[in-house]
Amino acid sequence: MSHVISVTVENKPGVLARVASMFARRDFNIHSLTVGPTEDPSRSRMTVVVDGPEMEQIVKQLYKLIHTIKVTEHKPGEAVEREIMLLRVNAEPSRRAEILEAANVFEAKAVDVGATTVTFEVVGEPSRLADFHEMMKTYGIASLVKSGRIALAKDSKSLTKKQRRTA
Amino acid sequence: MPEQLTGAEILLRSLELEGVDTVFGLPGGAILKAYDSLYDSPIRHVLVRHEQGGGHMASGYAHATGKVGVTFATSGPGATNLVTPLADAFMDSIPVVAITAQVASTSIGLDAFQEAHTWGISMPVTKHNTLVTETNEIAPAIHEAFHIAATGRPGPVLVDITKDALAGLAAFAGTKTIDLPGYKPSVKGHPRQVNAAIDLILQSERPVLYIGGGTIRAGASDEVTAFAELMHLPAVTTLMARGAIPDSHDLALGMPGMHGCYTASTAMQKADLLINVGARFDDRVTGDPEHFAPEAKIIHVDVDPAEIGKIRAVDVPIVGDARAVLSQLIDRATHKLDGQSAAKRSDWFTRIRAWQNDHPLAYDQDPAGPIQQQYVIEELHKATGGNAIVVAGVGQHQMWASQFWGFEKPNTWINSGGLGTMGYAVPAAVGAQAGMPDETVIGIDGDGCFQMTFQELITAAMEGIPVKIAVMNNANLGMVRQWQKLFYNDRFSATELSFTNPDIVMLAEAMGCAGLRAETPDEVTPTIEKALAINDRPVVMEFRCDPDAMVFPMIKAGGNNDVIYLSPEDLE
Numbered sequence: 001m002s003h004v005i006s007v008t009v010e011n012k013p014g015v016l017a018r019v020a021s022m023f024a025r026r027d028f029n030i031h032s033l034t035v036g037p038t039e040d041p042s043r044s045r046m047t048v049v050v051d052g053p054e055m056e057q058i059v060k061q062l063y064k065l066i067h068t069i070k071v072t073e074h075k076p077g078e079a080v081e082r083e084i085m086l087l088r089v090n091a092e093p094s095r096r097a098e099i100l101e102a103a104n105v106f107e108a109k110a111v112d113v114g115a116t117t118v119t120f121e122v123v124g125e126p127s128r129l130a131d132f133h134e135m136m137k138t139y140g141i142a143s144l145v146k147s148g149r150i151a152l153a154k155d156s157k158s159l160t161k162k163q164r165r166t167a
Numbered sequence: 168m169p170e171q172l173t174g175a176e177i178l179l180r181s182l183e184l185e186g187v188d189t190v191f192g193l194p195g196g197a198i199l200k201a202y203d204s205l206y207d208s209p210i211r212h213v214l215v216r217h218e219q220g221g222g223h224m225a226s227g228y229a230h231a232t233g234k235v236g237v238t239f240a241t242s243g244p245g246a247t248n249l250v251t252p253l254a255d256a257f258m259d260s261i262p263v264v265a266i267t268a269q270v271a272s273t274s275i276g277l278d279a280f281q282e283a284h285t286w287g288i289s290m291p292v293t294k295h296n297t298l299v300t301e302t303n304e305i306a307p308a309i310h311e312a313f314h315i316a317a318t319g320r321p322g323p324v325l326v327d328i329t330k331d332a333l334a335g336l337a338a339f340a341g342t343k344t345i346d347l348p349g350y351k352p353s354v355k356g357h358p359r360q361v362n363a364a365i366d367l368i369l370q371s372e373r374p375v376l377y378i379g380g381g382t383i384r385a386g387a388s389d390e391v392t393a394f395a396e397l398m399h400l401p402a403v404t405t406l407m408a409r410g411a412i413p414d415s416h417d418l419a420l421g422m423p424g425m426h427g428c429y430t431a432s433t434a435m436q437k438a439d440l441l442i443n444v445g446a447r448f449d450d451r452v453t454g455d456p457e458h459f460a461p462e463a464k465i466i467h468v469d470v471d472p473a474e475i476g477k478i479r480a481v482d483v484p485i486v487g488d489a490r491a492v493l494s495q496l497i498d499r500a501t502h503k504l505d506g507q508s509a510a511k512r513s514d515w516f517t518r519i520r521a522w523q524n525d526h527p528l529a530y531d532q533d534p535a536g537p538i539q540q541q542y543v544i545e546e547l548h549k550a551t552g553g554n555a556i557v558v559a560g561v562g563q564h565q566m567w568a569s570q571f572w573g574f575e576k577p578n579t580w581i582n583s584g585g586l587g588t589m590g591y592a593v594p595a596a597v598g599a600q601a602g603m604p605d606e607t608v609i610g611i612d613g614d615g616c617f618q619m620t621f622q623e624l625i626t627a628a629m630e631g632i633p634v635k636i637a638v639m640n641n642a643n644l645g646m647v648r649q650w651q652k653l654f655y656n657d658r659f660s661a662t663e664l665s666f667t668n669p670d671i672v673m674l675a676e677a678m679g680c681a682g683l684r685a686e687t688p689d690e691v692t693p694t695i696e697k698a699l700a701i702n703d704r705p706v707v708m709e710f711r712c713d714p715d716a717m718v719f720p721m722i723k724a725g726g727n728n729d730v731i732y733l734s735p736e737d738l739e
Contacts, residue, residue, distance in 0.1 A: 010349060014298075018290060025291050060473035066295045066315060069349040 002031055003055050004081060004151050007046040007062055008070040011037070015067050019046065022065060028058050032148035043069065047150045074151055084121065084147040085129045086111070090140035091118040099139055106132040117142050169340035174302040174333040175204040178266065181309035182210060184341055187237050189601050191215055191224040195241025196281060198268030200333040202239075213601055213630050218245050220594040220623040222252020225263045227598030230581040231556055231606075233386065235262045235316050236598060242268050243281030246327070247288060251588060253323045254292040258585025259407060260384055262321035264312045265289075271331040272300040285327045294322030302335035310342040319352025320471040321384055352470060356487035361495045364442070364466045364483045365503055368398055371440035371464075373515045376400040377423075380407025380584065381445020381470060387490035388577040391444060392416065394493050397500055399509045401519055403431040405446050407584045410574030420519065421528075424452040425722050426566040429526035429731055432720070434519055436728050438463045445469060445489045448478035449585070450725070458727040468492045526720075526733065528570050537713035538688055540564055540639045543695075544571045547609060547637060550695045555607040556581065556599050560592035560616030562646040564639040566718045568611045590619030596634045597627045607699070610636040614664055614671070615644040621674065627705040628679030634705050635698050641712040642666040649717045653738055666711060675707035684709045 009015045016035050023030050031049040038045045050058055055073060062071045074081075087108075091099050096118065100110065103120050106128065112119035122132050126149060133144070172180065178201055182190070189211045194202040205212055215221040218240040225236030240246050246267040256263045270279040286298045295315045299308045305328060312324040368374055382391050392412045395402045402412050403423040412419050421428035423435055435441060441463045446452070453459040456478050466483040467475050475484040485492050500509075532542040544567055547555075557572055559565040559582040574580050581599055583591040596610035617638045627634050639645075644662040651659050675682030681701045685694040691710065698706040721732045732738050 014286065017287065021290050056476060057473065063349075064471070064473055066347060066350050 004074045010067040034148040079151040081151045088119040088142040169338040175200040179208045191221040192239025197242035216622040218248035223594035224598030227595030228602040231599035232602040243283045246285040255586040256323040262316040263323040265325040269329045272329045296325040299328045302337035306342040356485040356492040374440040375438040376402040377443040378408045379446020385489035390493035409580040413575040430522040454728045558596040594623040614640040641714040671709040680705040
């Protein structure tokens with residue numbers, strides 16, 4: 001079972017290395033990790049997707065890092081989660097129309113078209129990316145890259161809280 | 168307007184403001200500027216022979232004094248030589264600040280002479296570390312380093328300062344502010360948990376107080392002893408907590424674990440409640456955690472929340488400083504008892520007294536046979552009246568010292584517990600003696616350990632630090648040999664050293680120390696008496712010991728603590 005955590009850290013050089021080193025040393029498995037700026041220039045926020053049962057230890061060990069300010073574990077449905085995927089699919093001219101039509105269902109945007117491939121950009125919930133990925137396998141995937149997940153806890157008075165939006 | 172100082176001057180002034188009186192180190196190119204400022208500073212510098220020695224000295228100093236130990240090293244190899252002492256201090260939660268110099272900020276990443284990625288190398292072996300590239304960042308970095316090293320769960324902090332930051336100029340007005348928004352260690356325990364802990368203790372029939380090194384670090388010996396007495400709790404002290412409650416105390420059961428006392432380990436196994444104060448369910452204590460203290464509920468007091476639930480699920484977690492929490496526990500218990508005394512639990516104590524009676528620590532010293540290390544340790548204790556700081560290396564001699572010394576006070580037992588660093592004793596003893604010049608400091612070392620770090624006795628002789636080192640020379644890497652004997656069919660692969668090479672007495676004399684030797688049991692006491700009379704230089708006592716002696720009791724690594732071997736025959 002994967003868990004999604006947000007880690008607010010001081011925006012200092014090397015803070016990513018500290019987090020990565022701690023995960024390696026403690027033998028915790030990272031599924032994806034993203035880091036970037038926040039509303040406060042002195043803070044960065046990491047979204048870490050981790051596998052495994054050691055959530056309590058992971059949170060505690062993150063807090064032990066001096067530059068960690070806050071760790072939040074997002075329960076399913078309690079955060080807005082997004083990921084971006086660039087997917088290049090084999091698309092001979094004869095199948096191109098079919099592929100573009102299929103992509104349309106997922107609101108996938110064609111961002112590069114070559115002689116025999118089309119590259120799509122899909123933004124959305126991880127499940128939607130997974131579904132699109134699955135569908136495109138039929139045509140043969142030339143290459144794929146994912147951003148890793150970002151997450152933001154929903155407003156405590158959120159109207160969409162606990163309602164999982166499906167793709 | 169505050170005065171303009173060089174980075175090196177700011178470094179030294181900052182250390183003085185932190186109350187540093189002694190620094191253990193060795194200069195080099197990148198750190199030259201700091202050493203130039205040290206020349207004018209009232210801080211004492213102890214010139215070590217190897218940076219590893221400087222790191223362990225800082226640790227020994229911190230252990231003995233309770234203050235932060237400080238070590239200096241230059242860039243590159245100077246800094247990499249600190250890796251072992253930093254890892255050692257990290258495992259044992261010892262407050263140490265390491266100051267290393269780095270190549271100039273303009274050279275970082277260019278593979279400059281004596282460049283190493285010190286920040287990256289030291290990250291997993293420090294509580295925190297930082298690279299300082301600007302002169303005006305030095306003062307706050309030092310202040311924060313001392314704060315982090317000494318508060319919460321103590322530990323080593325490394326500050327790496329570039330050569331150009333040390334040479335640059337900046338204003339200096341002293342630093343009082345700490346800007347660490349993510350670092351707020353808990354001190355007091357949660358009152359609800361404190362209350363729940365007292366309720367559990369009052370209900371329990373077979374409690375054991377499990378005292379760890381955190382109690383020593385928190386300066387909570389008086390409190391833990393008072394709490395044991397108030398609640399009438401039998402108490403075990405882990406390897407890192409020896410002396411937290413006096414060994415002579417009626418409630419003290421000694422050390423538990425792999426080479427612990429039968430009674431200490433067995434009482435934990437049979438307990439219905441363990442009250443862990445500042446210990447971490449280390450594998451040397453628990454053996455296989457699946458079979459450890461199977462009937463016991465757990466109260467766990469620790470300043471580090473990550474220790475709670477790491478190995479063993481806990482019934483009552485209390486995050487806080489051991490001393491503060493023990494005071495809360497005492498207050499709460501006093502209130503609840505309301506003038507009554509706690510249950511005496513006579514059935515439980517009857518069983519404990521029977522174990523103590525049936526399985527005391529024991530050894531035989533044949534007057535005509537080879538010297539037994541336990542005998543040397545007991546004679547050292549007798550000759551000093553136990554009034555000494557004992558520092559051990561790692562191995563058989565360490566276990567026997569812990570078993571047989573009889574510790575009455577905290578901070579009188581210094582050893583490498585978590586990392587198990589061979590070679591720790593000599594430099595740590597030098598550091599302890601530098602911090603406590605009026606105390607007798609006795610290093611108990613093995614011949615294997617001694618040959619790793621004896622060069623720091625040159626430091627001790629040159630600096631007038633009169634440590635006394637007892638080398639238990641059994642011409643072997645004794646603990647490894649013991650395992651080979653017990654578990655590897657007597658195949659003594661690469662454990663044999665030599666009684667005569669090096670000649671330890673000649674070596675001692677060559678290093679400016681007094682060298683003494685005892686080859687037979689009757690020579691032990693006179694040798695100790697001679698050594699204790701020499702105070703103008705370090706003394707090395709060599710005891711030619713029995714290579715076949717083995718440490719018992721013993722629980723197999725990862726084994727079940729119900730199965731305690733008391734002699735080699737038990738293992739057959």
